[in-house]
Amino acid sequence: MTDQASILIIDENHVRAAIIQEGLREAGHANVRWLNETANLLKRIVDIDPDVIIIDLESPNRDVLEQMFQVSRVVRRPIAMFVDQSDSISIRDAMLAGVSAYVVDGLKKERVKHILDMCVQRFEIFSRMEEELHEAKTALADRKVIERAKGILMTAKSLSEQDAYAMMRKAAMDQKRRLAEIARAIVMAEGMLK
Amino acid sequence: MTRMKTIKVGFMPLIDAAIPIAAVECGFAEREGIQIELVRETSWANIRDKLIHDLFDASHMLAPLAVTTSLGVGNAKVPLAVPFGLNANGNCITLSARLYRALEEVLGHPPQNARQSAQALKRVIGRRKASGEPPITFGVVFPFSVHAIIVRHWLRLGGIDPHNDVQFLVVPPPFMVANLSEGVIEGCCVGEPWNSRAVESGVGSIVVFGAEISRCAPDKVLALRDEMAAKEPEAVHRLLRAYRSAARWCQNRENHANLAHMLAQPQYINVAPKTVLNALSGTLAVNRTEGRSMPDFLAFEGDEINWPDPRKARWLYAEIANGLRQDLSASQAEAAASVFRPDLFDAATGNNALPESQDPIGLKFGPAFDSNNLQGYIDALRG
Numbered sequence: 344m345t346d347q348a349s350i351l352i353i354d355e356n357h358v359r360a361a362i363i364q365e366g367l368r369e370a371g372h373a374n375v376r377w378l379n380e381t382a383n384l385l386k387r388i389v390d391i392d393p394d395v396i397i398i399d400l401e402s403p404n405r406d407v408l409e410q411m412f413q414v415s416r417v418v419r420r421p422i423a424m425f426v427d428q429s430d431s432i433s434i435r436d437a438m439l440a441g442v443s444a445y446v447v448d449g450l451k452k453e454r455v456k457h458i459l460d461m462c463v464q465r466f467e468i469f470s471r472m473e474e475e476l477h478e479a480k481t482a483l484a485d486r487k488v489i490e491r492a493k494g495i496l497m498t499a500k501s502l503s504e505q506d507a508y509a510m511m512r513k514a515a516m517d518q519k520r521r522l523a524e525i526a527r528a529i530v531m532a533e534g535m536l537k
Numbered sequence: 538m539t540r541m542k543t544i545k546v547g548f549m550p551l552i553d554a555a556i557p558i559a560a561v562e563c564g565f566a567e568r569e570g571i572q573i574e575l576v577r578e579t580s581w582a583n584i585r586d587k588l589i590h591d592l593f594d595a596s597h598m599l600a601p602l603a604v605t606t607s608l609g610v611g612n613a614k615v616p617l618a619v620p621f622g623l624n625a626n627g628n629c630i631t632l633s634a635r636l637y638r639a640l641e642e643v644l645g646h647p648p649q650n651a652r653q654s655a656q657a658l659k660r661v662i663g664r665r666k667a668s669g670e671p672p673i674t675f676g677v678v679f680p681f682s683v684h685a686i687i688v689r690h691w692l693r694l695g696g697i698d699p700h701n702d703v704q705f706l707v708v709p710p711p712f713m714v715a716n717l718s719e720g721v722i723e724g725c726c727v728g729e730p731w732n733s734r735a736v737e738s739g740v741g742s743i744v745v746f747g748a749e750i751s752r753c754a755p756d757k758v759l760a761l762r763d764e765m766a767a768k769e770p771e772a773v774h775r776l777l778r779a780y781r782s783a784a785r786w787c788q789n790r791e792n793h794a795n796l797a798h799m800l801a802q803p804q805y806i807n808v809a810p811k812t813v814l815n816a817l818s819g820t821l822a823v824n825r826t827e828g829r830s831m832p833d834f835l836a837f838e839g840d841e842i843n844w845p846d847p848r849k850a851r852w853l854y855a856e857i858a859n860g861l862r863q864d865l866s867a868s869q870a871e872a873a874a875s876v877f878r879p880d881l882f883d884a885a886t887g888n889n890a891l892p893e894s895q896d897p898i899g900l901k902f903g904p905a906f907d908s909n910n911l912q913g914y915i916d917a918l919r920g
Contacts, residue, residue: 382715382716382719382721383721385706385707400579400580400583401579402579402580403579403580403709403710403711403712404580404709405579405580405582405583406580406581406582406678406679406707406709407707407708407709408582409581409582409611409612409679409680409707410680410706410707412611412612412680434586434590435590435591435592438583438586438587438590438592439592443582443586
């Protein structure tokens with residue numbers, strides 16, 4: 344079953360936008376467009392004339408969209424934010440996930456909710472991916488600095504690799520700090536003593 | 538003493554967020570036994586939505602937005618309470634280099650004051666109309682903002698009809714200079730550092746300081762959900778006392794160098810301290826060759842600024858209705874007035890004085906504002 348509601352995604356993050364588009368298409372929404380260029384945003388929206396607008400909360404352009412609510416001359420069809428008191432929970436969830444939706448009046452609530460739920464899900468998936476990437480990067484950086492600190496200790500104190508490592512571990516445990524922090528301190532101290 | 542819960546406060550990275558930031562950084566909040574968690578936001582729409590959906594307890598907010606949100610004008614209707622005003626003025630009107638040159642041509646010299654620049658603009662608009670050029674578009678930071686109101690007052694000063702002779706477009710402050718440069722807008726009203734950015738990069742010239750238009754129009758305020766004000770008076774009182782101490786500290790010139798460094802930090806505004814200091818001292822380069830200085834360019838403290846005068850809310854309502862070309866409603870005016878909550882301010886601070894000034898806005902041109910006669914005010918505006 345395909346849904347013909349026209350959905351416009353405004354997101355400057357290419358990866359996230361791709362993930363959302365894919366999700367919506369898989370769910371049977373064939374009419375999805377993505378704007379990553381936001382110059383002249385209001386005019387572009389008017390030209391596209393979407394039923395639903397999905398925008399990420401990080402974008403300052405949300406304030407541009409506010410103009411749609413008061414200036415009926417600007418848009419052909421009245422648009423409302425997906426807010427009514429009964430929807431407060433899903434709005435809150437959406438905001439926590441980092442997304443907001445605007446809907447043309449008259450679109451059935453269930454249809455909109457379906458779209459919004461999908462976007463919230465995809466935003467969450469993207470955040471998790473980002474987090475994992477960040478963790479992986481940190482782990483890699485930690486490993487590098489630990490290796491360097493180990494080398495410094497080995498040279499300075501004529502220690503074996505194992506003993507140098509043990510020395511840092513002990514310092515970390517005694518000071519209740521992360522091993523990478525100890526290693527960073529060693530690397531920094533070496534730089535200053537050079 | 539029982540430990541108070543953490544109060545989550547949303548803010549936009551602007552110089553007029555000084556009070557909430559100083560309340561945290563200088564320990565005023567801690568002294569009142571509260572913990573404030575500051576959360577930086579990217580749009581006023583986010584600020585509003587996170588406040589009304591309980592993700593923030595309080596927020597730095599455009600004064601008109603607190604009124605429209607409470608009245609349900611625009612896109613949500615949730616009653617808010619404004620117990621504290623955060624600043625007066627601090628915005629400028631900046632014109633694109635091309636439009637500024639057109640004003641100079643008309644005058645034969647650079648415009649010297651707000652009236653002169655507006656009158657010159659009127660003649661430029663006339664010429665452009667005659668030659669079939671498109672109308673001038675002004676960028677403002679939000680549909681409901683004191684920025685939009687200031688531009689309208691300035692335009693009227695030159696005999697320009699703000700509703701028919703020009704257009705308005707909402708442009709987020711970080712995009713203002715680019716939009717001026719590309720000609721999407723030809724003028725804007727925005728706070729610092731964005732006007733200075735336009736001047737520095739040769740994209741525009743500052744023609745008006747907001748303080749030239751009004752003495753103490755409400756710009757940003759502290760907004761809470763009405764329900765929070767009712768349910769947690771003790772926390773609100775402490776917050777207000779912390780804000781008042783912070784306001785005094787921010788206003789004191791001796792602290793401005795410290796304040797500039799504090800606000801300039803990456804987690805707050807993320808600009809050079811010098812840029813912040815210029816705005817705090819009210820001394821700005823207005824074009825490539827000239828500077829201008831105005832001691833009350835931006836003010837944080839004073840009875841006319843911090844005390845949430847309901848007459849100011851009535852003024853905001855009148856201006857909002859006028860901006861939308863709507864008729865005034867007595868019940869809406871009352872509802873607007875009740876958003877500003879001097880009772881909370883007084884209960885928290887022990888204040889029992891009423892403002893001395895007859896005129897809570899202090900417009901320097903145009904009709905005097907009488908909060909008992911909104912219709913008369915609007916009629917005078919519409920001329």
